[in-house]
Amino acid sequence: MINNIIAIIVISFIIVGSLWGIGNLLNPQEENKTNSTGILLLAENNFFNKTNPTLYINSNIPQKITIANKDFVRHDFIIDELNINTGYLYSNQDFTTAIASRESGIFEYYCSLHPSTMRGTLVISETT
Ligand SMILES: [Cu+2]
Incomplete structure (x- = not known):
């Protein structure tokens, strides 16, 4: 029982972590950008x-x-x-x-x- 709960927690962390990583890949941080927007x-x-x-x-x-x-x-x-x-x-x-x-x-x-x-x-x- 305890093992199942731990497994669920670990899997949740992995899922949240990968979603966060994918989000960062899709929206890279903007650096010092010089263009028409300044x-x-x-x-x-x-x-x-x-x-x-x-x-x-x-x-x-x-x-x-x-x-x-x-x-x-x-x-x-x-x-x-x-x-x-x-x-x-x-x-x-x-x-x-x-x-x-x-x-x-x-x-x-x-x-x-x-x-x-x-x-x-x-x-x-x-x-x-
Ligand atoms: Cu300051």
């Missing part, structure tokens, strides 16, 4: 997209960027020189804004709540 930065485990990727855009072409907070704690996204500040994003909130600059240059983006780990570089190249 850049997506996931704030997760106090990093942006795990590696704080360097972002590349061109001057005089506005680039859409979405910050999505996947953590339980608050995050924000700031580029001082370009006057970009999402304000605090709570768990599961996201915010879309545009990065636009007439000037090329190298700028720093960061989260004001976790500036030691959430910090990266934005490179704006001159559009020719």
Whole structure:
């Protein structure tokens, strides 16, 4: 009897586990994607997209960027020189804004709540 119950529990775990694995295969996590929908930065485990990727855009072409907070704690996204500040994003909130600059240059983006780990570089190249 006990053995049957244990077997049922084990089989349930295996079924749930395989369904979860299949779900993940069908919906792969999106990384730093740059296309017509813009850049997506996931704030997760106090990093942006795990590696704080360097972002590349061109001057005089506005680039859409979405910050999505996947953590339980608050995050924000700031580029001082370009006057970009999402304000605090709570768990599961996201915010879309545009990065636009007439000037090329190298700028720093960061989260004001976790500036030691959430910090990266934005490179704006001159559009020719
Ligand atoms: Cu943060």
